[in-house]
Amino acid sequence: MTKSTDEAIISEGLSKYYGQVRAVDDVSFAVKRGEIFGFLGLNGAGKSTTIKVLSTLVPPTRGSATVVGYDIAKDGFEIRKRIGVVQQQESYDRNLTVTASLRLYASLWNVDNDEASMRINFLVEKFGLKDSLNRKIRWLSFGLRRRLQVAREFLHDAELLILDEPTVGMDVLARHMFLEFCREQAAKGKTIFYTTHIVSEAEYICDRIALIHHGKIIALDSPEELKKKYTDMKGVSVILRKNSDVQAFFMALDAVSKNLQKKEIVNGSNEIRIVSQDPFRLVSDLSELLQSQRFEVESISVTGPSLEEVIVRLLGDSQIKGEI
Ligand SMILES: Nc1ncnc2c1ncn2[C@@H]1O[C@H](COP(=O)(O)OP(=O)(O)OP(=O)(O)O)[C@@H](O)[C@H]1O
Ligand SMILES: [Mg+2]
Structure with missing residues (x-):
């Protein structure tokens, strides 16, 4: 039984x-x-x-x-x-x-x-x-x-x-x-x-x-809940129009800020995800960059961290604690 x-x-x-x-x-x-x-x-x-x-x-x-x-x-x-x-x-x-x-x-x-x-x-x-x-x-x-x-x-x-x-x-x-x-x-x-x-x-x-x-x-x-605990890890997602030069935009991001926590092209697509301490400031900086360099944009949005980002952070934090 x-x-x-x-x-x-x-x-x-x-x-x-x-x-x-x-x-x-x-x-x-x-x-x-x-x-x-x-x-x-x-x-x-x-x-x-x-x-x-x-x-x-x-x-x-x-x-x-x-x-x-x-x-x-x-x-x-x-x-x-x-x-x-x-x-x-x-x-x-x-x-x-x-x-x-x-x-x-x-x-x-x-x-x-x-x-x-x-x-x-x-x-x-x-x-x-x-x-x-x-x-x-x-x-x-x-x-x-x-x-x-x-x-x-x-x-x-x-x-x-x-x-x-x-x-x-x-x-x-x-x-x-x-x-x-x-x-x-x-x-x-x-x-x-x-x-x-x-x-x-x-x-x-x-x-x-x-x-x-x-x-x-x-x-x-x-x-x-795991994702909610890391609200400071909000990211900005930029989707460029099809056939845009994603690599050029990716490189140009360094001009916006040298202190980005992370930037990545999502799975080789035309979406770029950027994590910053101050995502709202980043959005306004990005708008300037996009206008000055004439990248064509589908959308810009502020989103929470992905679960993968949270897990990488948790592992990193745990490593630091372990080293102290
Ligand atoms: N039979 C064993 N004898 C000695 N060490 C072992 C034995 N089995 C596992 N280990 C050690 O125990 C630890 C945990 O191994 P485990 O296989 O549980 O990891 P895992 O999380 O399943 O990893 P993976 O994602 O690679 O499958 C590792 O350091 C491994 O080398
Ligand atoms: Mg295993």
Whole structure:
């Protein structure tokens, strides 16, 4: 029987040391049922290690946690029955076909045949695996193998899905479909613990995001609240008319101010984002520049910081604190 608590995960002072390395260091947080909880951080921050401890693959050095209401120290079997885990690394029987692999997984999870057929049909549709059903896993492209590895964890109707960079290697369409799928699953009451390096992806699907740095959680809130905390990081977005000389404008910005906190061309487009301590002053300086040099402008607007900018700032602040 499933234990009912409002939280799918409760972590209290969880730590995992590998010799001198404090991979996870006194981490406490709770994930509500039905929530999509993002777990973000730089390479080596401790994300995968936290996942291994929560999914009872490795024991913690210190601290405790319950997962779907069960204690990771005592109830590993009960937990593993009720969760789906996508590890960061690949794991397959490469000689099986996609169908055989999904069938095998369903039988390992004791899903009866008819139910398994229904779920497999549903998942191959959602993950775009229909054309690959009879192909051996060893001949699939990397992205297709990743899709299969993620899809199979949804076969046994787990309460909690722990996904370690699930979209790595997925193409833009597969990723889009997968993010929608996660939202549907959460709406049906499933809980998703999600790591990714793609901030926009986390911002799109996560109800809350924890930022882990050197094994410690340094921020935890909804994407909206995280952005609100940094109102001093307002930026100015300038969109030039099509076919404008974006590079020339970018260079000319230095004439406006030498103290810009940041300036970037957004994804090679004709949008330039500038962060300044005084964005309103910047807008008036920009207007002068635009008039004097005759750049053609679509729009100028003052906007809040992007989540990515906030995360870079949080990591920077935490680094400074750590150095003192
Ligand atoms: N089995 C192990 N033995 C020794 N050190 C380990 C082991 N596993 C992880 N580490 C160390 O623990 C730290 C955290 O690693 P972890 O894999 O959890 O990071 P991560 O946040 O998942 O990074 P990435 O974004 O690169 O996947 C790193 O310093 C890593 O080298
Ligand atoms: Mg990792």
